[in-house]
Amino acid sequence: MSKIAVLGAGSWGTALAIVLADNGHEVRLWAHRKEHADEMNQTHRNEKYLDVEIPDTITAFYNMEEAVKDAEAIIVVVPTKAIREVCQQLKNYISSSTQIIHATKGIEPGTLKRVSEMMSEEMPDFPYENIVVLSGPSHAEEVALRHPTTVAVSAVNLDRARQAQDLFNSENLRVYTSDDILGIEVGGALKNIIALGAGISDGLGYGDNAKAALITRGLAEIARLGTSLGANPLSFLGLSGVGDLIVTCTSVHSRNWRAGNLLGKGNNLDQVLEEMGMVVEGVRTVQAAHQFANEQGVEMPITQGIYQIIFEDKDPKDVVDELMNRNKRQEIDDISGVLKERYSDK
Numbered sequence: 001m002s003k004i005a006v007l008g009a010g011s012w013g014t015a016l017a018i019v020l021a022d023n024g025h026e027v028r029l030w031a032h033r034k035e036h037a038d039e040m041n042q043t044h045r046n047e048k049y050l051d052v053e054i055p056d057t058i059t060a061f062y063n064m065e066e067a068v069k070d071a072e073a074i075i076v077v078v079p080t081k082a083i084r085e086v087c088q089q090l091k092n093y094i095s096s097s098t099q100i101i102h103a104t105k106g107i108e109p110g111t112l113k114r115v116s117e118m119m120s121e122e123m124p125d126f127p128y129e130n131i132v133v134l135s136g137p138s139h140a141e142e143v144a145l146r147h148p149t150t151v152a153v154s155a156v157n158l159d160r161a162r163q164a165q166d167l168f169n170s171e172n173l174r175v176y177t178s179d180d181i182l183g184i185e186v187g188g189a190l191k192n193i194i195a196l197g198a199g200i201s202d203g204l205g206y207g208d209n210a211k212a213a214l215i216t217r218g219l220a221e222i223a224r225l226g227t228s229l230g231a232n233p234l235s236f237l238g239l240s241g242v243g244d245l246i247v248t249c250t251s252v253h254s255r256n257w258r259a260g261n262l263l264g265k266g267n268n269l270d271q272v273l274e275e276m277g278m279v280v281e282g283v284r285t286v287q288a289a290h291q292f293a294n295e296q297g298v299e300m301p302i303t304q305g306i307y308q309i310i311f312e313d314k315d316p317k318d319v320v321d322e323l324m325n326r327n328k329r330q331e332i333d334d335i336s337g338v339l340k341e342r343y344s345d346k
């Protein structure tokens with residue numbers, strides 16, 4: 001039985017800890033508040049974030065040094081805004097051979113860094129190529145119930161991705177490897193923006209046609225941004241692209257969809273965040289994507305519209321009206337160009 005540390009005791013950290021415990025590991029689940037760790041150890045539940053029974057082989061910790069001591073692998077799964085703070089502490093307890101996997105989905109506004117890049121900046125002695133991302137269509141609520149789920153793991157060093165695949169793969173969680181960490185992180189982060197949009201659309205009372213349009217044209221925007229950074233366009237047709245878009249835009253489990261739904265029903269951002277009480281990553285990621293689109297001249301009208309609803313109090317109906325009445329255009333354009341360039345001499 002190996003010791004594994006999971007840093008972040010929210011819904012996803014708890015669900016991943018359960019997967020690892022089911023796979024026979026001794027898991028240390030680190031929470032940043034002492035009362036939270038004590039409560040989980042006493043009740044064997046994590047009532048606020050994911051109210052399922054926590055197996056005996058999972059122990060909650062408050063002291064990070066104790067949690068990661070002798071750990072064979074460390075899973076970082078805090079919200080994007082806490083990544084830098086957590087890694088500033090973590091860097092004191094790791095060596096370059098530690099196995100580090102993150103499962104956080106976001107892009108940092110201002111710097112426009114992906115999560116692995118933020119981690120690398122805060123832990124400069126740890127080799128970037130050894131940081132692994134885990135992403136894909138995976139609501140914590142269903143993973144904790146052991147329902148069939150698939151995810152992708154990726155790192156520049158594919159051996160590290162394969163190690164993560166071995167660690168997490170189980171009869172309920174099928175794990176695929178990918179050699180495109182950029183595409184996997186961008187897809188996992190940006191789908192949250194489109195899920196906000198799907199929730200807004202449902203909140204306005206629009207139907208399945210509108211949602212399918214958002215998912216499909218949202219995918220075009222994600223692929224446009226991702227390929228402009230150098231991602232493999234085919235990654236966006238995979239688990240951390242289409243897969244995660246479908247699950248997040250169509251499920252009541254999604255915090256991003258639920259937040260969007262409240263926005264579509266007329267609530268403002270402060271009201272929505274107070275009601276949610278859990279992280280809604282799309283809110284910060286839409287700031288980053290809006291900034292990226294403006295600075296780099298990447299066409300992202302859905303993303304821009306969602307930004308305007310959230311941060312400029314624009315009426316969602318006006319945004320829909322503008323999106324529907326944009327200049328007429330051809331459906332498949334820039335991405336097919338990227339594909340042709342990539343595969344033309346193969």
Ligand SMILES: NC(=O)c1ccc[n+]([C@@H]2O[C@H](COP(=O)([O-])OP(=O)(O)OC[C@H]3O[C@@H](n4cnc5c(N)ncnc54)[C@H](O)[C@@H]3O)[C@@H](O)[C@H]2O)c1
Pocket residue numbers: 008009010011012013031032049077078079080081082085086103104105106138139140141277278279281
């Ligand atoms: N919930 C899911 O189904 C799911 C699935 C896949 C990926 N994710 C991603 O996982 C990440 C974490 O999400 P979650 O669902 O677990 O969030 P959550 O809202 O359920 O929990 C967040 C946790 O982070 C802790 N936290 C907040 N600030 C912190 C800090 N400064 N230092 C340490 N801990 C801090 C909170 O106390 C809480 O335990 C997000 O990026 C999310 O997109 C979530």
Ligand SMILES: O=P(O)(O)OC[C@H](O)CO
Pocket residue numbers: 105136137138139140192195244247248253254255256257279280281
């Ligand atoms: O609840 P959400 O909207 O943060 O989405 C959770 C996961 O990312 C789904 O794969």
